[in-house]
Amino acid sequence: xxxxxxxxxxxxPIVDGNKDYHQVTEDxxxxxxxKPSKLWWVGFIxxxxxxxxxxxxxxxxxxxxxxxxxxxxxxxxxxxxxxxVWWVGIGHAGTLISAILLLFxxxxxxxxxxxxxxxxxxxxxxxxxxxxxxxxxxWNGFFVLPYPNTRGPLWVNFNSPLLWDVFAISTYFTVxxxxxxxxxxxxxxxxxxxxxxxxxxxxxxxxxxxxxxxxKHWQRHEALSLVLAGLSTPLVLSVHTIVSFDFATSVIPGxxxxxxxxxxxAGAVFSGFAMVQTLLxxxxxxxxxxxxxxxEHIEVMNKVIVxxxxxxxxxxxxxxxxxxxxxxPGEQYAFFENRLNLNSPYGWSYWLMMGCxxxxxxxxxxxxxxxxxxxxxxxxxxxxxxxxxxRFVIIVTSLYRDYLPSSWSTYYTPTIWEIGFYLGTFGxxxxxxxxxxxxxxxxxxxxxxxxxxxxxxxxxxxMDKVENESIEKFADDELHHGxxx
Amino acid sequence: xxxxKFIVGNFYDEAVLFPAVKKVRRAGYKIHDVYTPFPIHGxxxxxxxxxTSLHVAGFIYGITGTTTAVSFITWALTVDWQxxxxxxxxxxxxxxxxxxxxxxxxxxxxxxxxxxxxxxxLAPFVKKDHFNPRSTDDTFVMAxxxxxxxxxxxxxxxxxxxxxxxxxxxxxxxxWWLGRYDRDTTRFGKKVEAAV
Numbered sequence: 094x095x096x097x098x099x100x101x102x103x104x105x106p107i108v109d110g111n112k113d114y115h116q117v118t119e120d121x122x123x124x125x126x127x128k129p130s131k132l133w134w135v136g137f138i139x140x141x142x143x144x145x146x147x148x149x150x151x152x153x154x155x156x157x158x159x160x161x162x163x164x165x166x167x168x169x170x171x172x173x174x175x176x177x178v179w180w181v182g183i184g185h186a187g188t189l190i191s192a193i194l195l196l197f198x199x200x201x202x203x204x205x206x207x208x209x210x211x212x213x214x215x216x217x218x219x220x221x222x223x224x225x226x227x228x229x230x231x232w233n234g235f236f237v238l239p240y241p242n243t244r245g246p247l248w249v250n251f252n253s254p255l256l257w258d259v260f261a262i263s264t265y266f267t268v269x270x271x272x273x274x275x276x277x278x279x280x281x282x283x284x285x286x287x288x289x290x291x292x293x294x295x296x297x298x299x300x301x302x303x304x305x306x307x308x309k310h311w312q313r314h315e316a317l318s319l320v321l322a323g324l325s326t327p328l329v330l331s332v333h334t335i336v337s338f339d340f341a342t343s344v345i346p347g348x349x350x351x352x353x354x355x356x357x358x359a360g361a362v363f364s365g366f367a368m369v370q371t372l373l374x375x376x377x378x379x380x381x382x383x384x385x386x387x388x389e390h391i392e393v394m395n396k397v398i399v400x401x402x403x404x405x406x407x408x409x410x411x412x413x414x415x416x417x418x419x420x421x422p423g424e425q426y427a428f429f430e431n432r433l434n435l436n437s438p439y440g441w442s443y444w445l446m447m448g449c450x451x452x453x454x455x456x457x458x459x460x461x462x463x464x465x466x467x468x469x470x471x472x473x474x475x476x477x478x479x480x481x482x483x484r485f486v487i488i489v490t491s492l493y494r495d496y497l498p499s500s501w502s503t504y505y506t507p508t509i510w511e512i513g514f515y516l517g518t519f520g521x522x523x524x525x526x527x528x529x530x531x532x533x534x535x536x537x538x539x540x541x542x543x544x545x546x547x548x549x550x551x552x553x554x555x556m557d558k559v560e561n562e563s564i565e566k567f568a569d570d571e572l573h574h575g576x577x578x
Numbered sequence: 579x580x581x582x583k584f585i586v587g588n589f590y591d592e593a594v595l596f597p598a599v600k601k602v603r604r605a606g607y608k609i610h611d612v613y614t615p616f617p618i619h620g621x622x623x624x625x626x627x628x629x630t631s632l633h634v635a636g637f638i639y640g641i642t643g644t645t646t647a648v649s650f651i652t653w654a655l656t657v658d659w660q661x662x663x664x665x666x667x668x669x670x671x672x673x674x675x676x677x678x679x680x681x682x683x684x685x686x687x688x689x690x691x692x693x694x695x696x697x698x699x700l701a702p703f704v705k706k707d708h709f710n711p712r713s714t715d716d717t718f719v720m721a722x723x724x725x726x727x728x729x730x731x732x733x734x735x736x737x738x739x740x741x742x743x744x745x746x747x748x749x750x751x752x753x754w755w756l757g758r759y760d761r762d763t764t765r766f767g768k769k770v771e772a773a774v
Contacts, residue, residue: 308611311617328680
């Protein structure tokens with residue numbers, strides 16, 4: 094019996110082309126084992142340049158203090174925390190794809206999970222920069238940890254959402270890294286066993302941890318993946334929930350709302366999937382992996398985008414309704430004057446957010462659009478612009494005019510160092526991603542092989558045989574693997 | 579350190595591998611291990627391997643994390659240094675749920691991965707042997723351990739008869755790098771089937 098599990102003919106194949114196990118290995122290892130293209134070098138050098146700019150910007154901030162940024166008493170959080178929430182949000186898609194879709198037994202995740210998880214880890218690394226450097230006296234950064242100190246010991250405030258964030262983000266980073274790397278072990282072993290050059294043998298030999306593919310190891314590996322997925326699922330939901338608590342537990346108009354946790358999580362998934370689309374559309378083209386990251390994958394992810402985009406839209410409307418219904422003047426002013434009124438100083442950012450996040454994804458109700466690569470790419474950028482402005486709207490339009498008109502802020506614009514810091518995290522993100530795409534298999538080789546005979550294009554036709562079998566015969570085959578052969 | 583002899587057969591189709599494992603075990607050969615490029619569900623059962631209890635370890639690590647968080651925060655905020663936040667009780671459990679949850683997940687995940695690495699003896703710089711480097715590519719490699727009574731020729735012929743493509747005899751020094759399955763494996767036809 095060559096079919097590991099039956100899958101309906103109706104479902105389109107998710108591995109295209111006439112593949113066998115060896116071909117899968119060849120295809121995915123090729124970019125790792127060949128010299129990088131010119132395009133790779135260009136991208137890599139641009140990323141390094143951005144990273145350098147970010148380095149300079151942060152250095153300026155460390156030397157001269159947070160005064161280098163246009164923050165003040167009124168707008169205490171500006172671009173930095175906007176960027177923090179934006180990056181954390183992007184970091185949600187990877188774990189969603191690898192953990193939640195694993196629990197839901199979604200076969201298509203195997204084509205995209207490795208790259209998406211890597212993206213998650215890099216995005217969380219970028220996110221972490223902002224609160225850390227925002228501290229100003231960053232050399233005292235370890236004060237956020239509960240360690241026995243000479244000040245009492247005076248413990249950190251365990252009741253504070255900002256401390257919850259410390260735990261949430263660091264746990265999320267650690268668990269994502271472990272999940273990602275444990276999945277990488279078998280593929281690193283594949284690269285090790287194929288390696289011809291000495292350095293490659295040594296590098297992948299170390300990276301593979303001595304993985305052999307023993308049946309007992311696979312059994313434990315499967316158990317580990319399943320439990321880690323089970324742990325990561327509530328974890329990924331908790332992380333953005335806790336990030337939203339940074340706002341929701343305060344009494345600032347526009348923040349003081351119970352809808353934030355689900356609204357933030359939906360937004361995170363929304364922006365995360367958009368970033369996955371941006372990266373994978375380029376990756377599949379440049380590394381010639383169209384057979385593994387197929388148009389089906391893109392379409393499914395576009396469906397997630399239209400779903401989560403609409404959830405976010407409902408959340409925006411609910412917020413408006415609640416502001417009106419609450420009859421609290423402060424809330425109403427924050428929503429109807431500071432945001433909704435296009436002629437108010439930041440009105441434009443609210444409508445930009447609405448346009449990018451709520452209106453534009455509706456195009457994905459049309460199948461043709463979901464399967465159009467150009468539209469998808471354009472949309473993926475648009476969504477992330479929109480999601481950046483969502484955080485900007487929440488933070489800046491709530492802060493710049495609070496309860497006391499005498500302390501209202503003037504128009505806040507970032508300084509060059511704030512912009513440089515943001516661009517620097519792009520540098521960090523893409524430098525990591527370029528290195529990843531060069532030295533790591535961007536698709537989970539073992540997992541593709543695992544689903545190949547169920548979802549592979551050339552194996553799909555064999556489902557016919559099973560389709561015409563009697564139920565008794567099928568059940569018998571499933572229960573007694575290969576007994577009759 | 580003793581040297582052991584193995585009869586190693588290559589398979590290229592899991593559909594052939596499954597019945598082969600059964601037949602080899604039924605014939606009384608001792609399968610040292612089967613190396614596969616990806617997880618094959620049911621193969622562990624077919625080989626008579628016991629279930630892993632890694633998830634139980636994960637649960638224990640998890641509740642350790644829960645207890646650590648709750649007991650430490652309770653001690654820090656109610657005993658060691660009480661801080662009055664707007665007249666709220668010192669023991670404010672609901673506000674500790676996020677950190678408690680995060681530590682539960684952190685302990686469980688880190689603990690499980692370390693346990694996994696320990697059980698499988700995986701670590702950087704560890705070198706192990708799996709008889710055929712193609713087993714991480716497209717080949718399912720079955721290694722049958724030879725004892726004094728095993729006839730080499732018969733063993734090779736038998737593996738070929740159950741569908742192995744290339745069969746070779748290989749010698750390996752025994753040690754932990756070859757894995758330690760004796761404790762995990764039950765004899766065919768004894769415990770596993772008795773339990774069913």
